[in-house]
Amino acid sequence: MLKIGLIGKPNAGKSTLFSAITSIDVDIANYPFTTIKPNVGVSFIMDKCPESEINAKCNPREGKCINGIRYIPVEIIDVPGLIEGASEGKGMGNEFLDNIRDADIIINLFDASGMSDSEGNPSEKKHDPEEDIKFVKNEIINWMSNKISKDWQKFARKEDNSSERLEVKMLQKAATFGLNEKDVIFIMAKEKFPDKLIHWSQEDINRFSQTILKYVKPMFNTGNKADLLTENMLESFNNTDEKKYLISAEYELLIEKAFNNGYITSDGSDFAFTAKSGEAQKTVLNNIRKKYENGNIMRFYDVLTSIIKSLGYIVVYPVLDENKWEDKNGRVLPDAYLVKDGSTALDLAYKIHTDIGKNFIRAVNGKTKRIIGKDYKLLNNDVIKVISNSR
Numbered sequence: 001m002l003k004i005g006l007i008g009k010p011n012a013g014k015s016t017l018f019s020a021i022t023s024i025d026v027d028i029a030n031y032p033f034t035t036i037k038p039n040v041g042v043s044f045i046m047d048k049c050p051e052s053e054i055n056a057k058c059n060p061r062e063g064k065c066i067n068g069i070r071y072i073p074v075e076i077i078d079v080p081g082l083i084e085g086a087s088e089g090k091g092m093g094n095e096f097l098d099n100i101r102d103a104d105i106i107i108n109l110f111d112a113s114g115m116s117d118s119e120g121n122p123s124e125k126k127h128d129p130e131e132d133i134k135f136v137k138n139e140i141i142n143w144m145s146n147k148i149s150k151d152w153q154k155f156a157r158k159e160d161n162s163s164e165r166l167e168v169k170m171l172q173k174a175a176t177f178g179l180n181e182k183d184v185i186f187i188m189a190k191e192k193f194p195d196k197l198i199h200w201s202q203e204d205i206n207r208f209s210q211t212i213l214k215y216v217k218p219m220f221n222t223g224n225k226a227d228l229l230t231e232n233m234l235e236s237f238n239n240t241d242e243k244k245y246l247i248s249a250e251y252e253l254l255i256e257k258a259f260n261n262g263y264i265t266s267d268g269s270d271f272a273f274t275a276k277s278g279e280a281q282k283t284v285l286n287n288i289r290k291k292y293e294n295g296n297i298m299r300f301y302d303v304l305t306s307i308i309k310s311l312g313y314i315v316v317y318p319v320l321d322e323n324k325w326e327d328k329n330g331r332v333l334p335d336a337y338l339v340k341d342g343s344t345a346l347d348l349a350y351k352i353h354t355d356i357g358k359n360f361i362r363a364v365n366g367k368t369k370r371i372i373g374k375d376y377k378l379l380n381n382d383v384i385k386v387i388s389n390s391r
């Protein structure tokens with residue numbers, strides 16, 4: 001499952017957002033360090049389901065499919081807030097960042113209203129959100145660099161004696177962050193690093209971490225509490241060069257609660273009232289809807305979809321029966337996987353299970369019924385049967 005880490009300063013609204021998008025109740029409060037242990041849950045992105053192509057109704061193992069729109073699960077991790085000195089153990093420290101080690105995407109949630117100070121305490125005095133954005137980015141780089149620097153001398157002395165390629169040596173360090181050999185080769189082609197590990201400076205290690213963040217583990221700055229901003233402030237936020245998303249976790253939570261209480265039906269981007277909703281609910285929710293209308297504030301589902309699409313992810317459906325598109329229990333299109341564009345049939349096999357990847361024989365395209373090899377490049381909405389001699 002695609003993993004998304006929510007990080008940021010204390011009080012930015014990470015847990016509020018987490019709760020709204022996973023429907024899990026967690027501690028939320030207007031003071032720093034409300035979250036002391038990471039929360040993990042599942043949310044969804046939506047995409048057109050291929051079920052109509054075989055005139056069947058799909059039966060997802062996780063998620064759901066409504067009116068031909070498939071809800072594809074993604075894992076969300078909400079971690080405690082970071083403050084200055086976190087790498088030295090201040091606040092909750094930064095060790096809990098280990099929980100987002102193998103996250104595919106990082107969302108740096110900041111308080112766009114500027115009404116929390118540098119430590120996350122509620123504050124009347126305006127605080128510049130740009131500082132928070134920079135700080136969190138640096139903190140992530142520090143955390144990565146610290147992990148990579150650990151036992152560096154010993155590592156460098158040992159590895160410099162081997163004739164293995166530098167990329168393979170660095171994979172030992174980078175694997176901690178979920179990178180594979182392809183990723184390491186890719187990022188090391190982007191920047192020049194010393195051939196001998198013993199000659200790497202702290203600056204080289206930092207640069208290596210920055211490259212991971214830039215090319216493999218992208219971080220998206222997302223401003224929260226946009227409901228507290230005036231239209232003018234919203235416009236000026238959206239007119240800066242660097243792409244930032246603006247959301248309101250509070251609105252998301254209100255909409256989610258209305259949905260869970262049966263007042264509305266919802267497709268993630270918009271909602272419609274049910275017979276159960278009264279005038280009071282309609283007034284509140286219609287006012288919220290108005291705020292989204294001019295596009296300055298985005299629904300988080302739209303943010304997530306936009307991020308995932310911009311990174312070139314596609315959806316593929318592994319099946320056991322290439323004709324009926326079923327698994328062994330007769331479930332139609334049981335799983336939907338998000339994979340990077342450019343992934344192959346073999347990559348999919350490994351995603352299903354390492355054993356299936358290792359013992360890959362061939363695959364069958366469920367749409368064309370053609371036999372495909374390990375190098376077949378997956379297309380969006382492909383339905384694939386993998387044949388392996390594992391078990």
Ligand SMILES: Nc1nc2c(ncn2[C@@H]2O[C@H](COP(=O)(O)OP(=O)(O)OP(=O)(O)O)[C@@H](O)[C@H]2O)c(=O)[nH]1
Pocket residue numbers: 008009010011012013014015016017027028029030031032033034035036079080081082120224225226227228247248249250251
């Ligand atoms: N106005 C407004 N308040 C929000 C929004 N999101 C969160 N809050 C409030 O901000 C405070 C902090 O929210 P949390 O979700 O606990 O923040 P957090 O980032 O998880 O904080 P830590 O766990 O301390 O790191 C709470 O009082 C929330 O109700 C929002 O979109 N708008």
Ligand SMILES: [Mg+2]
Pocket residue numbers: 014015016027034035079080081
């Ligand atoms: Mg929290």
